[in-house]
Amino acid sequence: MNVRVKICGITRSEDARAAWDAGADALGLNFYPRSPRYVEPGPAAALARTRPALGSVVGVFVNESPVTILARVRECGLTAVQLHGDEPPEACMGYGVPVIKALRVRGEEDVERARTYVGAGDVAALLLDGAAPGYGGGGVTFDWGLVARLTDAGVPVLVAGGLTPGNVAEAIRATRPYGVDVASGVESSPGIKDVDAVRTFIRAAKALNLGE
Numbered sequence: 352m353n354v355r356v357k358i359c360g361i362t363r364s365e366d367a368r369a370a371w372d373a374g375a376d377a378l379g380l381n382f383y384p385r386s387p388r389y390v391e392p393g394p395a396a397a398l399a400r401t402r403p404a405l406g407s408v409v410g411v412f413v414n415e416s417p418v419t420i421l422a423r424v425r426e427c428g429l430t431a432v433q434l435h436g437d438e439p440p441e442a443c444m445g446y447g448v449p450v451i452k453a454l455r456v457r458g459e460e461d462v463e464r465a466r467t468y469v470g471a472g473d474v475a476a477l478l479l480d481g482a483a484p485g486y487g488g489g490g491v492t493f494d495w496g497l498v499a500r501l502t503d504a505g506v507p508v509l510v511a512g513g514l515t516p517g518n519v520a521e522a523i524r525a526t527r528p529y530g531v532d533v534a535s536g537v538e539s540s541p542g543i544k545d546v547d548a549v550r551t552f553i554r555a556a557k558a559l560n561l562g563e
């Protein structure tokens with residue numbers, strides 16, 4: 352197993368550097384203006400420049416216009432875009448970088464809906480999130496038992512929603528995902544990462560990589 356770790360909602364350069372140093376594979380920069388983790392394009396470009404040679408910087412968008420997404424990809428050097436709103440499968444292409452489509456999971460019907468994105472456009476992975484109010488970053492888990500039907504079929508899935516240093520290992524064992532993603536579970540307040548929690552989270556996730 353080689354589980355990748357994405358730390359989402361980075362707003363400060365010290366948090367970005369700490370996450371890379373701790374072994375993060377990807378950082379998420381949030382371009383949804385209503386998020387407490389929103390970053391303006393200028394500071395986001397500076398955060399993206401902390402990226403090490405093999406790291407990935409993912410821009411998170413909610414129902415954003417393609418023109419704006421393309422502009423952010425170019426000006427911030429994003430290596431992937433995460434569409435975290437109500438974007439249909441046909442909207443998941445045209446950015447010149449891989450697309451991660453996020454879906455909130457309440458039950459089996461949402462997993463079936465997720466299947467409609469597999470192979471659509473530039474979708475390279477699905478991110479399955481809990482169904483908290485709002486679009487993301489809500490700290491709510493979902494039934495991990497629903498993920499296996501996708502991962503067993505070889506679909507790259509990032510498991511998100513309510514993950515913490517304390518439950519990430521259990522989530523990985525239950526879902527055998529391509530990766531895991533966390534925002535609020537490693538914060539002292541929204542947008543401010545708790546560096547010790549980030550380190551513990553990454554260590555817990557990557558320990559399973561070493562264990563198999």
Ligand SMILES: O=C(O)c1ccccc1NCC(=O)[C@H](O)[C@H](O)COP(=O)(O)O
Pocket residue numbers: 359360379381383386387388411413435480486487488489490491511512513514532533534535536
């Ligand atoms: O984090 C946000 O504020 C946010 C707002 C709107 C859309 C997406 C958002 N975050 C995207 C993420 O990838 C989060 O890491 C994911 O939703 C999990 O969040 P959490 O449950 O807090 O770990």
